Amino acid sequence: MPLKRIGYWFETPGVDSKYPLPQVLQTEYSTEQRNRLSQYLREGSRINQYRGYSWCRFGCGECDEKMGSAELTDGTWVWPEGLAHYVSEHSVSLPAEFVNGIRSRKPLAADAESPVSDEAWVSWAIEQGAVPDFRGWELLNTSWLSQKETQQRLIDAIKQTAYGDLVLPEYDFVFGVAVNKESLECLIELTDGRYVCCRVSEFSRTLVPNVESMREVNSMLEWPRIPAGSDRQH
Numbered sequence: 001m002p003l004k005r006i007g008y009w010f011e012t013p014g015v016d017s018k019y020p021l022p023q024v025l026q027t028e029y030s031t032e033q034r035n036r037l038s039q040y041l042r043e044g045s046r047i048n049q050y051r052g053y054s055w056c057r058f059g060c061g062e063c064d065e066k067m068g069s070a071e072l073t074d075g076t077w078v079w080p081e082g083l084a085h086y087v088s089e090h091s092v093s094l095p096a097e098f099v100n101g102i103r104s105r106k107p108l109a110a111d112a113e114s115p116v117s118d119e120a121w122v123s124w125a126i127e128q129g130a131v132p133d134f135r136g137w138e139l140l141n142t143s144w145l146s147q148k149e150t151q152q153r154l155i156d157a158i159k160q161t162a163y164g165d166l167v168l169p170e171y172d173f174v175f176g177v178a179v180n181k182e183s184l185e186c187l188i189e190l191t192d193g194r195y196v197c198c199r200v201s202e203f204s205r206t207l208v209p210n211v212e213s214m215r216e217v218n219s220m221l222e223w224p225r226i227p228a229g230s231d232r233q234h
């Protein structure tokens, strides 16, 4: 069983973060619950050391060094050392599966080479509405490419899936932002800043705007709904 990784937050606002906003996860833990949970989080054993320090997504002024640069584990879960701060200072909730287990769990060390999965964290965060569902979407790194190269990259990515020749719509677009190889959709940023979600048409072999997906695209565009540095409870 891979170690279950929790406590990771969005990096950059935009479609390139699959991790949640802690602001959406604030809850009413009692002082006792908060203390017990944050103490447990502080007492994990060290497993991975990173070079850079983390930073508080609430922008509360806690210094980065205190947010830490290591990961801790109890042998089942693995989390960044700054996670205790989110619980104790900002009352950020964690998955019930983790919280309910801390009384009975006997903390163990774990091998730094252990496989790790963040799947449980991401799907929990999606259920809580703390991150749009980006599963299945693959970001295309096209920022340094010309428009022609970007178009080609997009065509190649989609073509790998099921269809041969594809014709792109007559949009004057600059960026192919993301591709979903399961639903055969792609997200295109137009030169005027709008986004369009297109789906491969089996009949015309073209990418056509997919109205049903626009809701999902809009949720990506609203992201993050609460900017880093704000704390809606204070």
Ligand SMILES: [Zn+2]
Pocket: 056, 057, 058, 059, 060, 061, 062, 085, 089, 090
């Ligand atoms: Zn903070």
